[in-house]
Amino acid sequence: MNAASADGWGTAGITVGFGDTLALRDVTLAAVPGQVAAVVGGDGAGKTTLLRTLVGRIRPQVGRVSVPATVDCGFMPTGASGVWQDLTVDENVTFVAAAHRLNGAELDQRRGALLKAAGLDRATDRLAGHLSGGMRQKLAFCLAILHRPKLLVLDEPSTGVDPVSRVDLWRLISRAAADGTAVVMATTYLDEAERASTCLLLDRGKALASGPPSQILADSPGVLLTGDAPAGPPELSWRRGRQTRSWHAGTARPGERPIPVDMEDAVIAFTLADQHREH
Ligand SMILES: Nc1ncnc2c1ncn2[C@@H]1O[C@H](COP(=O)(O)OP(=O)(O)OP(=O)(O)O)[C@@H](O)[C@H]1O
Numbered sequence: 001m002n003a004a005s006a007d008g009w010g011t012a013g014i015t016v017g018f019g020d021t022l023a024l025r026d027v028t029l030a031a032v033p034g035q036v037a038a039v040v041g042g043d044g045a046g047k048t049t050l051l052r053t054l055v056g057r058i059r060p061q062v063g064r065v066s067v068p069a070t071v072d073c074g075f076m077p078t079g080a081s082g083v084w085q086d087l088t089v090d091e092n093v094t095f096v097a098a099a100h101r102l103n104g105a106e107l108d109q110r111r112g113a114l115l116k117a118a119g120l121d122r123a124t125d126r127l128a129g130h131l132s133g134g135m136r137q138k139l140a141f142c143l144a145i146l147h148r149p150k151l152l153v154l155d156e157p158s159t160g161v162d163p164v165s166r167v168d169l170w171r172l173i174s175r176a177a178a179d180g181t182a183v184v185m186a187t188t189y190l191d192e193a194e195r196a197s198t199c200l201l202l203d204r205g206k207a208l209a210s211g212p213p214s215q216i217l218a219d220s221p222g223v224l225l226t227g228d229a230p231a232g233p234p235e236l237s238w239r240r241g242r243q244t245r246s247w248h249a250g251t252a253r254p255g256e257r258p259i260p261v262d263m264e265d266a267v268i269a270f271t272l273a274d275q276h277r278e279h
Contacts, residue, residue, distance in 0.1 A: 008032040008182050009054075009151055014063030016049050016205075023049040024205045026063070030198065031151055031182040036173060038193040039186045040267060041202035047186035048078060050202070051155050054184060067151055071100070074149035078156050078186075080140040085129030089120055089139055092128055093146065100147040114142045117175070119168055134165030141172055145181070152176055154185040158192065170195070190263040199263075201270055208270040213263060220266040221273040222249045223258045231256075236272060240264070249276050 009031040016024040024046045031037055031054070039047045052058045053065060055075045067073055076082055084092055093115070097107050115121045118138040123131065128139055137157055145152055154173070158166045170192060177183045177197075185196075193199045194213045201209040201216065209216050224247055230237035231246035238245050247269055252258050261269060 012064040014060035033182045035197035036183040038196035038199045045202040046205040072150040074144040074152045076144040076154045080136045090124040096143045134161040194263040220261045
């Protein structure tokens with residue numbers, strides 16, 4: 001369980017069920033040092049279950065999980081629940097540092113650098129419960145990475161965060177990866193997924209696509225059209241800005257002018273293609 005493969009860590013063919021619900025079916029995810037792997041998918045897709053299985057909080061019924069030793073893992077649960085609301089920013093850091101036996105000059109240096117990078121260095125005496133949502137998420141991030149984990153797992157770190165704090169958070173995440181950490185993050189923001197090294201698209205517990213973002217876009221199934229009105233059945237059309245997107249399986253028909261897909265289109269196209277196959 002604890003050995004790193006040549007390429008890093010991750011899950012191999014894991015299946016997780018809760019009673020009658022199959023939350024994950026045969027899902028493989030690679031966590032590679034120096035890279036950010038984004039896990040994307042809609043509500044109930046299985047993102048949280050995958051991350052919790054990766055950090056050892058859920059045991060898969062089938063498949064293998066390989067991660068570094070627990071002390072080398074950092075986990076930021078969803079909704080900044082890793083933050084103690086009744087403690088100040090500084091006290092939160094001290095509390096988590098004690099759990100990792102960090103102290104002295106090493107802790108002072110780490111605390112100073114992280115809180116500054118997160119824009120929290122002027123808020124050290126504020127109660128975490130009184131911080132804005134974005135600041136609290138950034139504090140949760142700092143706590144997860146305080147002990148310089150080799151594997152950092154983040155569950156929707158930027159959900160509900162304003163655009164400026166999202167940029168800050170993304171900078172912190174990129175820096176962690178640049179320092180050699182293997183980062184795995186669930187996100188519902190597809191612009192973030194597009195900037196990751198690899199993406200795993202989940203839908204109802206199943207992996208619909210995985211690979212570098214450019215490959216996911218290139219592999220996007222079917223044909224995407226845009227216009228003022230749906231070009232096919234309403235269940236295969238959706239609004240995007242002022243335009244309507246329409247999708248169909250197969251290749252372009254005579255007279256159609258398919259448009260290039262971005263990550264948002266690709267995620268919808270993979271999901272529709274999967275539903276199409278099922279019917
Ligand atoms: N502890 C649990 N007991 C029973 N069912 C669960 C449990 N945890 C998750 N599930 C179910 O497993 C499926 C996947 O849930 P999960 O929370 O992993 O999805 P998600 O992609 O993180 O979605 P969301 O962003 O909405 O939380 C859902 O159908 C969910 O209801």
